[in-house]
Structures are given as C-alpha cells and as structure tokens.
Amino acid sequence: xxxxxxxxxxxxxxxxxxxxxxxxxxxxxxxxxxxxxxxxxxxxxxxxxxxxxxxxxxxxxxxxxxxxxxxxxxxxxxxxxxxxxxxxxxxxxxxxxxxxxxxxxxxxxxxxxxxxxxxxxxxxxxxxxxxxxxxxxxxxxxxxxxxxxxxxxxxxxxxxxxxxxxxxxxxxxxxxxxxxxxxxxxxxxxxxxxxxxxxxxxxxxxxxxxxxxxxxxxxxxxxxxxxxxxxxxxxxxxxxxxxxxxxxxxxxxxxxxxxxxxxxxxxxxxxxxxxxxxxxxxxxxxxxxxxxxxxxxxxxxxxxxxxxxxxxxxxxxxxxxxxxxxxxxxxxxxxxxxxxxxxxxxxxxxxxxxxxxxxxxxxxxxxxxxxxxxxxxxxxxxxxxxxxxxxxxxxxxxxxxxxxxxxxxxxxxxxxxxxxxxxxxxxxxxxxxxxxxxxxxxxxxxxxxxxxxxxxxxxxxxxxxxxxxxxxxxxxxxxxxxxxxxxxxxxxxxxxxxxxxxxxxxxxxxxxxxxxxxxxxxxxxxxxxxxxxxxxxxxxxxxxxxxxxxxxxxxxxxxxxxxxxxxxxxxxxxxxxxxxxxxxxxxxxxxxxxxxxxxxxxxxxxxxxxxxxxxxxxxxxxxxxxxxxxxxxxxxxxxxxxxxxxxxxx
Numbered sequence: 101x102x103x104x105x106x107x108x109x110x111x112x113x114x115x116x117x118x119x120x121x122x123x124x125x126x127x128x129x130x131x132x133x134x135x136x137x138x139x140x141x142x143x144x145x146x147x148x149x150x151x152x153x154x155x156x157x158x159x160x161x162x163x164x165x166x167x168x169x170x171x172x173x174x175x176x177x178x179x180x181x182x183x184x185x186x187x188x189x190x191x192x193x194x195x196x197x198x199x200x201x202x203x204x205x206x207x208x209x210x211x212x213x214x215x216x217x218x219x220x221x222x223x224x225x226x227x228x229x230x231x232x233x234x235x236x237x238x239x240x241x242x243x244x245x246x247x248x249x250x251x252x253x254x255x256x257x258x259x260x261x262x263x264x265x266x267x268x269x270x271x272x273x274x275x276x277x278x279x280x281x282x283x284x285x286x287x288x289x290x291x292x293x294x295x296x297x298x299x300x301x302x303x304x305x306x307x308x309x310x311x312x313x314x315x316x317x318x319x320x321x322x323x324x325x326x327x328x329x330x331x332x333x334x335x336x337x338x339x340x341x342x343x344x345x346x347x348x349x350x351x352x353x354x355x356x357x358x359x360x361x362x363x364x365x366x367x368x369x370x371x372x373x374x375x376x377x378x379x380x381x382x383x384x385x386x387x388x389x390x391x392x393x394x395x396x397x398x399x400x401x402x403x404x405x406x407x408x409x410x411x412x413x414x415x416x417x418x419x420x421x422x423x424x425x426x427x428x429x430x431x432x433x434x435x436x437x438x439x440x441x442x443x444x445x446x447x448x449x450x451x452x453x454x455x456x457x458x459x460x461x462x463x464x465x466x467x468x469x470x471x472x473x474x475x476x477x478x479x480x481x482x483x484x485x486x487x488x489x490x491x492x493x494x495x496x497x498x499x500x501x502x503x504x505x506x507x508x509x510x511x512x513x514x515x516x517x518x519x520x521x522x523x524x525x526x527x528x529x530x531x532x533x534x535x536x537x538x539x540x541x542x543x544x545x546x547x548x549x550x551x552x553x554x555x556x557x558x559x560x561x562x563x564x565x566x567x568x569x570x571x572x573x574x575x576x577x578x579x580x581x582x583x584x585x586x587x588x589x590x591x592x593x594x595x596x597x598x599x600x601x602x603x604x605x606x607x608x609x610x611x612x613x614x615x616x617x618x619x620x621x622x623x624x625x626x627x628x629x630x631x632x633x634x635x636x637x638x639x640x641x642x643x644x645x646x647x648x649x650x651x652x653x654x655x656x657x658x659x660x661x662x663x664x665x666x667x668x669x670x671x672x673x674x675x676x677x678x679x680x681x682x683x684x685x686x687x688x689x690x691x692x693x694x695x696x697x698x699x700x701x702x703x704x705x706x707x708x709x710x711x712x713x714x715x716x717x718x719x720x721x722x723x724x725x726x727x728x729x730x731x732x733x734x735x736x737x738x739x740x741x742x743x744x745x746x747x748x749x750x
Contacts, residue, residue, distance in 0.1 A: 122151040130257065130562075134265065137170040138237045141261040141565055143254035145430070154186050157258055159251055164224070164243020166258050171236045176211045176229045183227065183238035191242075193217075193225055194709070197654050199647045202639040206267030207232055214651070218710035219728050219741065224248040232264035249743030250397060250425050253432040256564040272631040273580030277603045280310035284629050291625045291637065292609075293320055295618045298645050300501040302493050303331035304618075305610035307529025312536050312604040317525050324491040325501055333526040334476055336489040337610035338509060339595040340588030341436075343521040344572030345556065346468055346531065347443040348390055350450075350460075351571070352552035353467050355386075359449050362387040362555055370445045374420040383428050389442035391560035392569045395424030396435040397744050403437070403511055405725075406681035408698055410514035412447075412456035415440050421679075425744055432561045432569055436518040439572065443517020460517060471547050472534055474527035481510065484522040492592020493612035494720040497661065497704065499652050504592030504613065504721030507699025512590065519588060525608055532599050532606040535584070557584060557601075579627055587619055591721035598623050605630065613721075617644040659716065663692045663705035667713045670729055672736045675749035683738070683749050694727070701725070 126147050133142045135155050142148050147158040155168040167187040173179045177198075184191055193215040201210035213227040224247075228239045239259050241248065248255060263269070278284060285308060292304055303321035307314065319331030354360045366373045366384045375381045380394060388394050399422055403410065419437050426433060447459035454462070461479055469477050478484055492504035512520045523531075534541060539548040557575055559568030566578040576583045582602060588595035594616040599606035609615070609622055618641065625637035662668075668687065675683040684695040693702050694717060701719035708714060708728075715738070717725040727738040727749070738749040 122149050124149040135168050135170050135237060137232070137235045138168075138262055138264055140168070140259075140263070141257055143251075143257050146254070146258075156187070159243065159247050159254075161244075161247045164247040164251070165240075166255065167238075167240040167242065168262070169238045169240075171238065172234050173236060174234070176209070176231070176236070179236040180213055180227050180229050180238055183229075183240055187240055188242070197650055199650055200643070201647075202636070202643050204636065205269065206264040212647070216709055218708040218712060219714055219726055220708075220710060220712055220739075222246065222741065228259060230262070232267075235264075237262065237264075245741075246425070246744040250433055251431055253561075253563050257562070261565045270634060271580030272627065272633065275631045277600075277605065277630040278632070280308055280315050280605065280630075285316050287629055288622075288625065289316075289320065292618070292622065294638075295621065295641050296321055296615075298641065299614040299617055300495070301612050301615045301618070302501065303335070303490050303612065304615060305331055305333065305335050305337055305490070305525035305608075307333070307525040307532070307606075307608045309529060309533060309536060309599070309604070309606035312533065312542075314529055314533065317529055319525065323489065325493055325503060331490060332488070334488050334524045335610075336476060336478075336484045336487070336522045336524050337595065338492075338519075338588075338590050338593040339521050339523045339528065339597075339610065340512075340519040340590040340593060341439075342523075342528070342586055342588040342595050342597050343517060343519045344390060344439050345535075345586055345597070346464065346521065346572075347439065347446065347517040348556045348571040348573075349468055349548065349553070350446045350463055351386060351389075351442060352548050352556060354446055354449055355552045355555075356549050360386055360446075362552075366441075366445060370416075370448050373416065373441065373445065376419075376421055376423040380424050380428060386445075387555070387560070387571060389445065390439045390571045392432050392434050392438075393429050393561035394433075394435070394438065395426040395428050395430065396422060396433060396438050397425045398434050398436070399742065399745060400436060401740065401742050401745070401747065402679050403515060404508055405696055406679070406698075407511040407514060410511070412440075412444050412460070412514060415515045416444055416456075429561065432563055436515060439518035440515035441517075442572075446517075457514075457516070467547075468531075469527075471541065471545075472527075472530050474523065474530060477521060477523040477527045479513075479516050479520050479522070481506075481513070481522065488524075489522070490593075490610075490612070492590075492721060493614070494592050494723070495614060495652070496720050497656065497659065497718040497723070499649065499656070501614070502720040505699060505701070505719050506591070506721065508591045508722055509593075510698065519590065523610070525610060528595075528597065528608040528610070529606070532597060532608060536599055536601065536604050536606055538601075579631075579633070581627075581631075583623070583627075585623065587616075589616060594619065596623070598626065600630075603630070614648075617641065617648060620644075658706050659704040659718070660706065661704045661718070662690050663703055663715060664707070664713070667705050667715075667729060668692050670736060671715075675736075675738055677747050677749045680740070680747050680749070694725075703727075 149156040157166040169183040196216045197214045207230040209231040215225040217223040222245045226241045308316040317333040444456040450463045451459040494504040496502040538550045539553040556571040567576040585598040596619040621637040621641040686693040701717035701722040703715045
C-alpha cells in the first residue's frame, strides 16, 4: 500500500470510529435510502446498518453483504483499498481484473474490480467504484454464490439504483417516437454491422416493425464461419428461451377456450404435478408456472449433462426432486424446468389422450405457428439442419471464433417449451406483430383475446429497479417507456425479442454466442433512434467487448493446455453421479477429454489459490464446466457446482 492509500485508510477509519452508534433496520419493503453522496433503493428483507460513511446491506441469509462507502480521492485503487479497510480490514483478496465502464447515470468515472476466488470457497466478490466530481462511492459485493445467485435481482436493485444525489435520469416518457423510415433502419443496420465486426459474429438475422407494420426483415453476414453463404430473412437459428412467451401464448388460448384459469391450481389440471416441496406444489397456480416467482431455483446441470433417456414426462418428474431455495413470490429465480412444465400442462389440457411432447408440438403448430405464418419454425433439429440454417458459433479457448459443438443443445429437446424452437427473422417478427396487435393478426382475424394475451405481461416478480418478470416476458421501464422483451441462450446461439406496445414498434435479433453482448446495446440503440436519446449504445458495446476480452485473457493465463500431467495422473478412468450420469476420462497423446456420453469435451487444468486443481471443459459450445479434483475415503472424486447446488462424481 503506498502512502496515498495509507492516508485514505487512516482518515476513513478515524471518521468511522468517531461516528455515532450504528443504526440497524430490517426492511419490510424496498426502500429509498442514501449515503452521504448517493441515493439507492435497499431491497426488502435485507438489514441495513449505517456507521459514519459506511452503509452495510446484509442479505436475509446473513452470509452476503453489499458495503457502500463514500470517499474523496482521485485514485480508484486507493479508494477501493480504503473501502475494504473500512468494511473488512482483514480481507486480503487478490485483484484479478480492473475494467473501466462508460460514464453513465450521473457518474463521471466507473470501474469494476473483480477478485480471485477458488471454486471450493463458493465466494462472490466484486467492487464497483463510481465517481461524481471528486467524490467516489464504492459498492463492495461480498458473499456466497448461492445467496447472490438467488438474490441477483435484489443485488441489481441496490447497485443499479445507486446514483449521485440530485441526478435526474434520462426519460423518453411523453416523447413522440420517430418513424423507422429507411434512413433510421439503415442506422440500425449500420450499428449492427459495426458491432458484428467488433464481436467477431459471423451472422445475424434481424426483423423490425414500425406502426405495427414490418419495415425490415433480412440477414447480415454468413451462416457459417469461413464460407460465403449469406444469412437471409429465412435462415433458422435456435431462439432458445424466446420459446417461453410462445408457450404462455398457448396458456392464453386455453384460457380463452375456458379449459383453464390463470388462478387455477395446477394440480387440478395435472394431478401428477409435483415439486420437491408439497407446500409449494399446492400454491402453484397456472400463472405461476412460468413466472420465475415460485422459489424454484435454476438447476440446469441435471438436464444439461444427462439427457439420453429424457422425455417430457421425465422433465415433469424431475421437478419433484427439486426444492425451492427462496420463499414463494420473494425473489426472481429463473427455472427452465418450470417453464417446460407450463407447456406440458397446456399440452395435457389440450389433448389428455396423447403423449405430452406430441400434444405440445401439435398445439404449437396448429394454434401458433400456422395461423401466424411461421412456416419455417420448428422444434425438429434434423428438419432445421436439412435446410436454411445458421451454424452455432462461439469463441475457442484462445478467444478466436469457431464452430460450436451442438451436443449440449440436444438436451433441450425433452424440455422444449422452455427453449427448443428454431425460427427465423421472417417468422419471429410476425410473432411480435401478433403481440403488438394485442392478439389480432394483420388480416384482422383475432387469434387470442386481448385480455388473456395481456395477462402474460402482468408483473409477477421484480427484476431490479425498473423491471419485472411476467409470464415468459420481461417488462422494463428504465427509460420511462414500456419495453417488453426476452432473451434466449443456447450453445452457439443468442436471441432477443423486443417491442414497445405503446408505439407499435418491435424488433427481433438472432445471432451467435458473442452476439449476446450485442443484445442490450441494440435495444438501447433502437430507443436512441426512436427518441433522440443520448448516444450510449456504442459505448456500452465497446465496454462489454473490452471487459469480455480482458476477462477471457486473464482466465486463459491460468489454464494449462494440455492439462498438468501430475494432476491428470490422479484421475480415475470412470466416474458416476446419481443425478448427472457417467463421466469417462479419455487420455490421448497431448490431450485429455471428459466424455459425458451425450457429448465430450477437451479439458484444461487450473491450479487454484487454495491449492486445489480444477479441470475445465474448453471445447467451443461446451466450455466452462468446472470439476474440482478431490479425494473421499481414499478414492478420487470430481465436484461440479452450479450457483446453488453441488454434485460429486465418484
């Protein structure tokens, strides 16, 4: 620590030690609060404690905190060091990465500090330093992965609402939108093309609506890296989770048919429906199946790593083995299996005599795809790949664009109401047209009632300061106007669907993995063009690209490829986990691979700060599964975790 840092620490500690007795309060609801220099919203259920210039937000689990500290200085590193000294002077975390963020929301300078952690710690640690004038406000996030993951929307509420006192946010409320004429469409296309170059994205499918009328549908770039075959309006991509709002459209149609009610208990419609908690099972109404509000966590490893015998029936049965990790309606927790259940319950109501998957596919085809004119849209990967389709693309371990492995994407088949659809810009923009038409097709035919279509946009659980989750749709008012949207993500594919109901404007974008960094800036650029907003989209994209590349390079520094021979020697040839299936270790000259049965990936090794060793999958499309090697009773084990669960392969 240099002298400037030491002086800041001494001054800050003196200030805090001389402060009055700490005040503490458990918040019954989201509440507006302030530090000496900034305002923010503190989330319900958290404890807020203040002492001098230190404000501490403590999660209900007591194992995770957000510390807010105000300081005056010019050096962000010194400020963050002083903030840690005020909050936890004993902490000796190593900084992994410091990345700049563009000035936004009244802040003149913003930087994010990421810290090294070891997987067995299950720790989530980050510091966000933001400066307005000469005053910094530092937010330290310090806790456990399980708590921060399930309370992520509340964390975003606190940190995303942190702004300098007196700052007035940009708002488009009351503004008249410009038409998406040829010139403005060209601006959006130019922004997309420039972004593709920065992101190394091979291809994009794009559709635009203005005044309820389709004003553009087409493609940019190529379907496959290294080839010249261009993406066009009819090129199919996996839209992943943008299947979810189509599934809730089926529920709306069944509500029109009086075959179900939104407030009807699911067990009345499908008596076999069961969650790991009987109390939660009884509380789940139809509207809760895809609200992300039941307390059921994201628990994807169990269907991503083991799916060869999976069926729609086993998808529903898997829910019965899973426990909620938060109270009903307390926080946003995304669950793909709950969304899949929504589609299969609808299928059972539609035709109880048929197998669930066949009934769902038939209903989706007859009630949604055919009437809307989504002629190429399908759940059949073989059919999609036999025609006009884009290949999956992702970066390799060295950050170079590559064809991604499709193996993991086949796992969605048994859970397809949550994310299995293949579609094109031509087809998906017509779906958005129906949303903007409030259930009426362009030819004037009503497909679904306005009442039941709009029920899907009713907020079910908060998504931070300005957003909420409905039923397979997110409702956002960050800029003072209602934006309804949803993203989608599978290996090698990303998508977004966006519409402004009050302005009859909509957009769809279908792209590759790195295109995920384009989705938020694209939405922002659309609004800038419509409402003469501040030019922030390009800066947001550049920041995302810079952070992604710096983070990827830092991670690559610690990977050993081929994996460390002494650690490879500790691996058994075969492992098994009751929920995730079998794992075989394949040793070849110069490489080691993990074979999961349905697919396999090369692995690298990494020496962790706590002395453990991880093996990490590195094949594009399968990248990022981390297994920590260990020992149990003298026998080798491999441990893999998601944010809230742990699985041991023996």
